[in-house]
Amino acid sequence: MQDLKNKLVFKPNRENPEESEKMNKWLVKFKEEREFDGIMKNTMITDVVRLKIFLDFVEKRLEKEPDNMRNSDFIQFFNYLNTERKLSKSTQNRYFNLLKVFYRTMRLSNFLDFSDESIERKRFSRSEVKHYDAISEAELNEVIQSIVDGKSKTQIRDALVIRLLWDTGCRLSEVINLKYEDCDFKEGIFKLKNTKGKVERTVTCSKDTLDVLNQYKQYNPNSKPENYIFQTIEGKIIRKNWISKVFRDHVKKLKEKGIIARNRRLVTHSLRHGRAVDFLDKGVPIDIVKEYLGHASLETTLFYSHSRERKDKMLKDLKKLL
Structure with missing residues (x-):
């Protein structure tokens, strides 16, 4: 079990109109x-x-x-x-x-x-209200470490759900609804059927996450094709509210310790936002990010290209040149 805990923590290191x-x-x-x-x-x-x-x-x-x-x-x-x-x-x-x-x-x-x-006439606002922040990989690592260091009986499962949310950029509902029949446990490929847009799409995860997932599923009470990957002790599907609470509680604990800034607005959906920003920062084409995250409109993906996190990173990079 300790081996799984160690592996969960990250290692350092609308259509576009045709042109007339x-x-x-x-x-x-x-x-x-x-x-x-x-x-x-x-x-x-x-x-x-x-x-x-x-x-x-x-x-x-x-x-x-x-x-x-x-x-x-x-x-x-x-x-x-x-x-x-x-x-x-x-x-x-x-x-x-x-x-x-x-x-x-x-x-x-x-x-x-x-x-x-x-x-x-003040038709257009000068400022934009943002409801939550995109999480960074460093903050995510602290959250996962806090979870696996805890005493919950479901600490491995909960941390794995959160790490898979980061890897895949999925919505929470998409991950907890994954079934055995949706997963290729050899290649780390997942077919998402229960999506917001009702359109099936495919996502993947890192080798480290896949290794933990393959070990974790051995502890599941049920493992038929129609069974959920992430199960309660009784073998039933876990609740979204539970994962959201676990994430929120550990973020709060890390804020109290001064590890995460108190003004950071982090929720489980911050993982999806953070992954989008991370992809764009690494140069992944915006249309690929759109398809991978399952955005119905390119406008949603464009939001991340102007996110405060990307602007903050740009300022830090510029400061190094001064």
């Missing part, structure tokens, strides 16, 4: 200007994705060009983002900021009236 000829004309010019401005590659990628949404709407819905848009046209576009694409206020705010950049870069003035009016 008209759209491409504006995209090429915008990218040329922004590249000359020295804009970072990741920023360029996210800006272009959103700009395509705007240009597609202008061309197909309004049958216009960006340079002859009027106030009423911009209002139609943002109503479209709100009612049809169902984007959050914070995401709409990003579109607003992007269009300010786009029209300034293109040296066009027809967005100015809408921009001034929107600021005056």
Whole structure:
């Protein structure tokens, strides 16, 4: 059992619119200007994705060009983002900021009236409310260590669920609903059937996590194809609330010890956020991250490319150069 505890802790160390000829004309010019401005590659990628949404709407819905848009046209576009694409206020705010950049870069003035009016009427918030933080690998390691050092009878199972959440970037419900028939215990491949979007997808885990999983499942009372991987002592499916409580309690304990900062807002979903940020930091293409995490819209994934954690890391990297 101690061997399993040691292995659980980490070792140091919506579719994108098709480009039309008209759209491409504006995209090429915008990218040329922004590249000359020295804009970072990741920023360029996210800006272009959103700009395509705007240009597609202008061309197909309004049958216009960006340079002859009027106030009423911009209002139609943002109503479209709100009612049809169902984007959050914070995401709409990003579109607003992007269009300010786009029209300034293109040296066009027809967005100015809408921009001034929107600021005056406070249509778009200057700040974004964030409900919880993305966990870092260092913080995660402290949480797992705290769990395996505890006295709970389910400490190995609980820590393993949390580590698998990190590896896979899954939602908690997706992991606890895994059954034997969904898992390839040799390759570490998992088929997720009970997903939020009702679309089956495949995820994987690290070799270390897989080793622990293969040892852990030997202690399960039931191991038929239809049985759940993570079971109670009675062999039943575990409750989401239990894992959330375990995670929350150990984060609280680590805050009291001063190991995790008290202002960090960490919940189990922070593991999914942290994994998304980690993937993007390691250079995984944003469309791959979208598919792996099972986001219905690229807009959700784009959120992480502008997360505070990524900005903080960038500032630390810049500080080293000073």
